[in-house]
Amino acid sequence: MPLSKLNPVYIAGTGSYLPEKILSNAELEKMVDTSDEWIVSRTGIKARRIAAEHESTSDMASIAAQRALDDAGITAEEVDLIIVGTITPDMSFPATACYVQQKLGAHNAVAYDISAACSGFLYAMNIATAQIGAGLIKNALIIGAEKLSSILDWTDRNTCVLFGDGAGAAVLRPGNESTGRVHATRIGTDGRQTGILKVPNSGTATLDPEVQPVEGNATGTIYMAGREVFRHAVTAMKESALGVIADAGWKTEDVARVIPHQANLRIIDAIRERLNLPKERMFVNLDKYGNTSAAAIAIALDEANKTKSIVRGDKVVLVVFGAGLTWAAAAVEW
Ligand code: COA
Numbered sequence: 001m002p003l004s005k006l007n008p009v010y011i012a013g014t015g016s017y018l019p020e021k022i023l024s025n026a027e028l029e030k031m032v033d034t035s036d037e038w039i040v041s042r043t044g045i046k047a048r049r050i051a052a053e054h055e056s057t058s059d060m061a062s063i064a065a066q067r068a069l070d071d072a073g074i075t076a077e078e079v080d081l082i083i084v085g086t087i088t089p090d091m092s093f094p095a096t097a098c099y100v101q102q103k104l105g106a107h108n109a110v111a112y113d114i115s116a117a118c119s120g121f122l123y124a125m126n127i128a129t130a131q132i133g134a135g136l137i138k139n140a141l142i143i144g145a146e147k148l149s150s151i152l153d154w155t156d157r158n159t160c161v162l163f164g165d166g167a168g169a170a171v172l173r174p175g176n177e178s179t180g181r182v183h184a185t186r187i188g189t190d191g192r193q194t195g196i197l198k199v200p201n202s203g204t205a206t207l208d209p210e211v212q213p214v215e216g217n218a219t220g221t222i223y224m225a226g227r228e229v230f231r232h233a234v235t236a237m238k239e240s241a242l243g244v245i246a247d248a249g250w251k252t253e254d255v256a257r258v259i260p261h262q263a264n265l266r267i268i269d270a271i272r273e274r275l276n277l278p279k280e281r282m283f284v285n286l287d288k289y290g291n292t293s294a295a296a297i298a299i300a301l302d303e304a305n306k307t308k309s310i311v312r313g314d315k316v317v318l319v320v321f322g323a324g325l326t327w328a329a330a331a332v333e334w
Contacts, residue, residue, distance in 0.1 A: 006133025015067025044265025048164025048290035085120015118322025120294030168298025
């Protein structure tokens with residue numbers, strides 16, 4: 001059912017949190033056989049944040065969430081639903097969202113996690129928008145939070161240079177506000193591609209023969225077939241962006257800002273070319289934070305909001321892609 005048939009939903013506030021420690025490309029040069037030149041030219045990433053040892057995913061998520069609540073001007077007690085998108089939960093259970101509920105004192109909320117890798121935040125937006133739109137709940141807190149540094153093989157140059165830690169959040173509310181209205185969301189999955197991006201030997205599946213012999217892939221760390229992922233990312237993000245633009249009844253040239261997944265500048269450029277949009281319409285902050293998976297779009301949305309890169313009336317497209325494979329997009333009028 002199109003969102004236009006449901007009650008209107010808007011983004012009432014955003015927040016984010018980035019850990020203090022900055023890990024530069026120059027420091028990575030001392031850890032693996034890589035160079036600042038290689039990383040910048042292939043990915044656009046110059047630095048990433050690394051959480052402190054004592055800092056958990058729910059710690060980062062809770063700070064970002066409280067900032068989003070403050071921005072929305074509502075209290076934790078008013079929250080009906082908390083969804084955390086994460087692939088680096090505090091532990092396998094309870095859900096990280098339960099810890100966030102506890103830390104915020106959001107005791108009236110239902111809280112659970114979504115495992116959709118990088119797409120987790122926009123999967124959460126899709127679910128929360130549908131629930132609010134159907135009148136089942138009022139206020140939802142959606143969060144993307146990751147401590148990816150905990151699942152990286154710091155001897156594998158193919159992956160360790162790409163990722164970082166952080167959290168972002170947004171508050172969704174019912175209402176016909178003129179700013180932040182969610183006009184459309186789409187989510188998608190292709191389980192045939194589970195093999196190209198995964199954390200093998202981290203769960204109940206027997207040891208993964210595809211990965212075990214590969215030198216440099218420590219058990220329980222990210223494995224990625226980079227080129228394959230790149231190819232699928234471009235197609236899936238282009239199609240889901242065009243999908244929500246059509247669902248919202250917009251024209252592509254009217255989109256003021258695309259907030260794409262912050263994985264690789266070359267992926268962002270490829271999507272921009274396919275959407276035929278000028279460079280300045282793409283919001284980019286991956287140079288500072290790398291790929292923070294489910295947190296990336298949420299952090300970027302908050303940064304775009306707080307720095308006025310998106311302003312009232314702007315037609316904004318959020319679009320993401322991740323392991324699964326999963327993808328998602330949203331059309332929001334700021
Ligand atoms: N430093 C230096 N060299 C590196 C390196 C690093 N950090 N990582 C890989 N290389 C080397 C490879 O070993 C390879 O060497 P070889 O030719 O001797 O075998 C060479 O660089 C080229 O590797 P290739 O995989 O062809 O590079 P690429 O241009 O495809 O870029 C990625 C690699 C990972 C940056 C790119 O494929 C990518 O971004 N893919 C998508 C990843 C992604 O977005 N993942 C998250 C999705 S949510």
